[in-house]
Amino acid sequence: MSVTLVFPVSTPDGRAYLKQARERGERVVGASCDTSDPTDGAAPWVRLPLVHEPEFLAAFLDLVQAHGVTQIHAAAHMVHAALGDMLREHDLTQLRIINRSALETEFARWEDIFARAEHWRRLIAALAPAQTPPEPAFLAGVIRLSFDLFGESYDDKLAALLACLLDAPEGDIVEIGSLFGRSASVLLSGRALGGAERRLFVFDPWSTEAGAQKDLPPIMQNYTRAAGLERVALAFEATFAALAPQGAMTAYRTPSVAGHAIYQGSADGEAVRLLKTRPPLKPAGRIALLHIDGNHDAPCAAEDVELWSPLVPPGGWVAIDDYCWRYGDGPKRAGDALLERWGDGVARAFVAGDCLFIQRTAAAAF
Numbered sequence: 001m002s003v004t005l006v007f008p009v010s011t012p013d014g015r016a017y018l019k020q021a022r023e024r025g026e027r028v029v030g031a032s033c034d035t036s037d038p039t040d041g042a043a044p045w046v047r048l049p050l051v052h053e054p055e056f057l058a059a060f061l062d063l064v065q066a067h068g069v070t071q072i073h074a075a076a077h078m079v080h081a082a083l084g085d086m087l088r089e090h091d092l093t094q095l096r097i098i099n100r101s102a103l104e105t106e107f108a109r110w111e112d113i114f115a116r117a118e119h120w121r122r123l124i125a126a127l128a129p130a131q132t133p134p135e136p137a138f139l140a141g142v143i144r145l146s147f148d149l150f151g152e153s154y155d156d157k158l159a160a161l162l163a164c165l166l167d168a169p170e171g172d173i174v175e176i177g178s179l180f181g182r183s184a185s186v187l188l189s190g191r192a193l194g195g196a197e198r199r200l201f202v203f204d205p206w207s208t209e210a211g212a213q214k215d216l217p218p219i220m221q222n223y224t225r226a227a228g229l230e231r232v233a234l235a236f237e238a239t240f241a242a243l244a245p246q247g248a249m250t251a252y253r254t255p256s257v258a259g260h261a262i263y264q265g266s267a268d269g270e271a272v273r274l275l276k277t278r279p280p281l282k283p284a285g286r287i288a289l290l291h292i293d294g295n296h297d298a299p300c301a302a303e304d305v306e307l308w309s310p311l312v313p314p315g316g317w318v319a320i321d322d323y324c325w326r327y328g329d330g331p332k333r334a335g336d337a338l339l340e341r342w343g344d345g346v347a348r349a350f351v352a353g354d355c356l357f358i359q360r361t362a363a364a365a366f
């Protein structure tokens with residue numbers, strides 16, 4: 001059986017690898033230059049000198065022999081580089097480093113992000129041909145940030161949301177259904193595209209019961225229930241407490257119907273408002289971009305569209321997520337009903353990443 005040396009085990013990466021390897025039932029030994037075991041006895045631990053110290057090699061070889069080490073997880077970049085050289089120089093072919101170096105991994109991640117940013121730029125240029133697309137550095141930053149958040153929105157839809165903002169009038173951005181905030185972070189970053197001053201309003205109950213989707217197969221409803229959406233609200237609030245500039249966004253922990261009353265000013269939302277240390281924001285009453293990504297059950301999707309779409313002014317956009325949903329046709333029916341209701345008042349409509357985007361014609365009556 002293989003034995004993995006996790007070195008250094010004192011870094012967050014090293015500790016995480018040790019924990020996961022133990023959970024997989026693998027044999028591991030930790031090492032670091034600390035004076036005591038930083039893992040508090042989670043696994044056998046050996047103190048090693050720093051890699052550049054003259055006594056390192058002998059101590060390392062002793063450790064390998066004593067614990068029967070066959071492979072190494074080198075969590076720190078410098079250790080990875082130094083150990084790689086040492087294994088080659090001393091022909092220690094029985095040992096191998098099993099991970100890429102932290103820096104290499106990070107460079108590879110950014111390479112992927114910049115390639116995706118180029119895809120976003122091309123897609124945005126195609127969807128908003130009259131506008132100059134955002135620069136690649138901005139798009140790469142948006143991708144990096146949003147994909148650090150767990151989410152259920154992906155590249156094409158998120159890029160299309162930015163394309164809409166480039167070509168939208170003044171007004172608020174409203175998101176119904178945010179989960180951890182992936183799409184909300186994109187909307188926040190892109191709120192001023194097209195030269196407008198916009199603020200983001202988010203409505204989500206973050207509640208397993210309030211958010212239960214009965215159109216889902218029962219087994220999937222059970223998984224969602226077990227996940228416990230309640231904890232997600234804490235993560236969402238923490239993310240945007242750090243991310244959102246003052247006066248840029250507000251969020252209410254409530255279903256969209258109650259949120260609509262709060263947005264319209266007919267209900268007091270203070271009890272369910274997140275980011276409470278900041279003053280509440282006054283809604284503009286006009287929604288430049290409405291992103292509907294809440295409960296996909298047919299009655300809920302229809303209600304969201306009926307309630308909120310009249311607040312979208314000429315030139316504004318409605319985005320209905322999961323228009324092509326594999327578990328039901330609620331979002332599709334709601335989207336088709338809006339296309340029919342607006343009729344000649346639809347300037348453009350397209351689907352990107354399973355999301356239906358509808359722009360109201362600038363000439364339509366509001």
Ligand SMILES: C[S@@+](CC[C@H](N)C(=O)[O-])C[C@H]1O[C@@H](n2cnc3c(N)ncnc32)[C@H](O)[C@@H]1O
Pocket residue numbers: 150151152153176177178179180181182183184203204205206207210211212229254255256257293294295300
């Ligand atoms: C598919 S997730 C949203 C994904 C998110 N937009 C993203 O980019 O990752 C659906 C979210 O809708 C929320 N939700 C469920 N019912 C809702 C309702 N009636 N009003 C508003 N949000 C609701 C859920 O709590 C959940 O966070």
